[in-house]
Amino acid sequence: MAELLTDDQIDLAIRDHLPQWKVVDKELVREVKAPAFLDGIRLVATVAQLAESMNHHPDIDIRYTTITFRVTTHDAGGITDDDLVLARHIDTAAG
Numbered sequence: 891m892a893e894l895l896t897d898d899q900i901d902l903a904i905r906d907h908l909p910q911w912k913v914v915d916k917e918l919v920r921e922v923k924a925p926a927f928l929d930g931i932r933l934v935a936t937v938a939q940l941a942e943s944m945n946h947h948p949d950i951d952i953r954y955t956t957i958t959f960r961v962t963t964h965d966a967g968g969i970t971d972d973d974l975v976l977a978r979h980i981d982t983a984a985g
């Protein structure tokens with residue numbers, strides 16, 4: 891299982907690679923505004939495939955065209971490298 895990252899490690903990762911993300915209660919959080927509802931659903935489907943291939947899954951909140959991704963390692967009880975990798979994949983999928 892991936893090791894928990896320190897707050898400094900997480901802050902540096904966000905600063906350098908994940909500027910659209912924030913940390914809330916031991917989770918990486920990012921909102922994506924889709925152009926239309928079905929664009930958001932397609933994004934969710936793409937991320938779902940990525941998550942399944944990684945066996946690392948985000949929590950996803952869908953509210954019309956606002957998709958909120960929350961990423962944390964439940965097995966570790968906090969943020970690990972797996973979450974940083976998944977967040978980067980979500981950024982790529984979101985464009």
Ligand SMILES: C[C@H](O)[C@H](O)[C@H]1CNC2=NC(N)=NC(=O)C2=N1
Nearest residue numbers: 945946947948962963964965966
């Ligand atoms: C059994 C299965 O491998 C585990 O439950 C995986 C599934 N996907 C996961 N996703 C996330 N975000 N955290 C986990 O700890 C996790 N564990």
